[in-house]
Amino acid sequence: MDFPFRIVGFDLDGTLVDTAGDLTAAVNHALALLDRAPLSEAEVRPMIGLGARHMLEQGLAATGGVSEGVVERLYPELLRYYGQHIAVRSRPFPGLIDALDRLDALGVRTAVATNKAEGLARQLLAEFGLADRMSAIVGGDTLGVRKPSPGPIHAMIEQSDGGRTAFVGDSIYDVMAAKAAGVPSILVGFGFLDRPAADFGADHVIDHYDELVPLLAGL
Ligand SMILES: O=C(O)COP(=O)(O)O
Numbered sequence: 001m002d003f004p005f006r007i008v009g010f011d012l013d014g015t016l017v018d019t020a021g022d023l024t025a026a027v028n029h030a031l032a033l034l035d036r037a038p039l040s041e042a043e044v045r046p047m048i049g050l051g052a053r054h055m056l057e058q059g060l061a062a063t064g065g066v067s068e069g070v071v072e073r074l075y076p077e078l079l080r081y082y083g084q085h086i087a088v089r090s091r092p093f094p095g096l097i098d099a100l101d102r103l104d105a106l107g108v109r110t111a112v113a114t115n116k117a118e119g120l121a122r123q124l125l126a127e128f129g130l131a132d133r134m135s136a137i138v139g140g141d142t143l144g145v146r147k148p149s150p151g152p153i154h155a156m157i158e159q160s161d162g163g164r165t166a167f168v169g170d171s172i173y174d175v176m177a178a179k180a181a182g183v184p185s186i187l188v189g190f191g192f193l194d195r196p197a198a199d200f201g202a203d204h205v206i207d208h209y210d211e212l213v214p215l216l217a218g219l
């Protein structure tokens with residue numbers, strides 16, 4: 001039987017890899033430089049999804065206020081710290097590697113469109129041996145646009161040589177980008193969701209990676 005998709009694209013933070021612990025540590029490193037109290041991982045999770053700069057702005061806003069000058073000063077600090085501590089607590093979500101293996105065996109290309117900076121995305125994926133198995137890795141700074149624009153998904157599809165595509169993500173920006181790109185959107189219910197899964201308007205929701213290949217096979 002022919003598999004109905006040639007490309008399956010993934011978001012990174014909160015979708016392929018649970019990065020909340022290391023991203024929280026990076027935000028808290030920046031906050032500590034201002035003598036501000038740390039945030040919990042539960043507080044930082046909903047701040048993830050529009051890139052690390054946005055996460056820093058949200059973290060500052062939640063702890064006493066944010067100004068452009070402070071963001072300018074702390075953003076490079078946050079990136080530097082994060083790059084040096086990128087995979088201390090981060091781990092691929094359960095069942096991911098099996099699902100990628102199954103897609104590989106079906107001849108499906110897997111690719112990434114993330115709002116994380118491309119260099120950090122490649123570094124993180126390489127930590128888990130995942131960079132080399134992706135046909136494209138498009139980051140938040142790769143193009144002039146980021147999700148919810150469909151641009152990163154279009155670029156990911158083009159770099160993967162085209163074909164029917166589905167996109168898997170954990171944020172409203174992923175669902176919006178997939179819809180704008182005209183590809184089915186699949187929400188992972190285990191990601192960094194900031195609202196109930198049913199409220200995202202995704203075409204499908206999975207609660208474990210074991211569900212991904214059977215779902216796609218039926219679409
Ligand atoms: O780094 C972020 O805030 C978002 O990254 P993601 O697009 O992979 O979720």
Ligand SMILES: [Mg+2]
Pocket residue numbers: 011012013014015048049169170171191
């Ligand atoms: Mg995400």
